[in-house]
Amino acid sequence: MESRLEALSEQNMIKARDMCDRFVSPGLYTLQTLEAIAGDPRHDFYLVREGDAYLGYFYAQRLKARDIDQVPGFHYDLIADLCQPEEEIGLFRSTGLEPQCRGGGLSDALVRHFQTSYQEAYGLPLILVAAWRQGTFVPAEKLLLRNGFTYFCDLIRPWADSPDLNCSYCRQESCICDAVVFYYRKGDQ
DSSP: OOOEEEEOOTTTHHHHHHHHHHHTOTTTSOHHHHHHHHTOTTEEEEEEEETTEEEEEEEEEEEEGGGGGGSTTOOHHHHTTTOOTTSEEEEEEEEEEOGGGTTSSHHHHHHHHHHHIIIIISOOSOEEEEEEOBTTBOTTHHHHHHTTOEEEEEESSTTTTOTTOOOTTTOOSSOOOOEEEEEEOTTOO
8 A cells, every 4th residue: 555645634633733742742733833834835744644544744844044043943144055045945844653654765755755846846946954863863864864965054952942842852841952954955966
């Protein structure tokens, strides 16, 4: 059976919230947050399904480079060497897969699907990812490097001011984990 993408909607919102609670952090993506995401055409939140089973999700968004300061830890000056302020860029925000679905190529397929969509369908020159760092380990690093992303910089405690993030790694109410930023530009490989 083949997996398929299902857009975030009223019908699957509780399932999406439950997966986000398990894969990222309890309470980070509330129903109100997911409703806002679903209602904004610049946000792409998809659940991965196979038959009746939900396997995971992928969340990305498109935004003007100058608006990157709306994302925890980022500011335009940080990425000014990569793009112009008026350019629309992509940001891969979050992903999560059921444990039994990891390591089989599904995460690579999702990254490639959204790379293609964002660069070919939308013509975006740049895609950024702030990958969570667990101590010295960056779980998404190999996935991103395999798919043509390049290391760009480190972000120090980008989620420290996110009151709803109850980090499963550092176990702090105010997350003290760092992030590693990767970027992808077609033609840079």
